[in-house]
Amino acid sequence: xxxxxxKRNNLYIYPKNNFEVMIGNEGRISCKGSCCNIKLSMDxxxxxxxxxxxxxxxxDIVFGIQWLMILGLDLxxxxxx
Numbered sequence: 001x002x003x004x005x006x007k008r009n010n011l012y013i014y015p016k017n018n019f020e021v022m023i024g025n026e027g028r029i030s031c032k033g034s035c036c037n038i039k040l041s042m043d044x045x046x047x048x049x050x051x052x053x054x055x056x057x058x059x060d061i062v063f064g065i066q067w068l069m070i071l072g073l074d075l076x077x078x079x080x081x
Contacts, residue, residue, distance in 0.1 A: 001051040003032055005060045011035045013053055021054060021064075029054055 006013055013033035020028040032053040039048050040061070049067070056062065 001035065001038070001053055001061050002056040002059065003053055006035060006053055011038070016052075019052075021052065 005011075013035060015033045016031050019031040021031060022028055032055070034053060035051045037048055038051045040046070051061070054062075
């Protein structure tokens with residue numbers, strides 16, 4: 001989740017030290033902390049999850065592999081996107 005989203009919603013950020021996330025271009029970005037039990041809804045789909053706070057540009061939230069895992073079996077071929 002982007003830091004600006006936490007500011008707009010007055011969310012408490014639990015500090016995380018020395019935590020980085022690898023992104024698609026094999027770069028790394030530093031995590032600013034986490035927010036717990038964030039409630040999200042997309043149409044009829046509702047969920048509650050902890051979110052890491054990362055510096056994004058152009059989007060509010062990015063769902064990672066942890067979220068994809070709740071959807072069940074995923075057959076992906078990363079060699080042939």
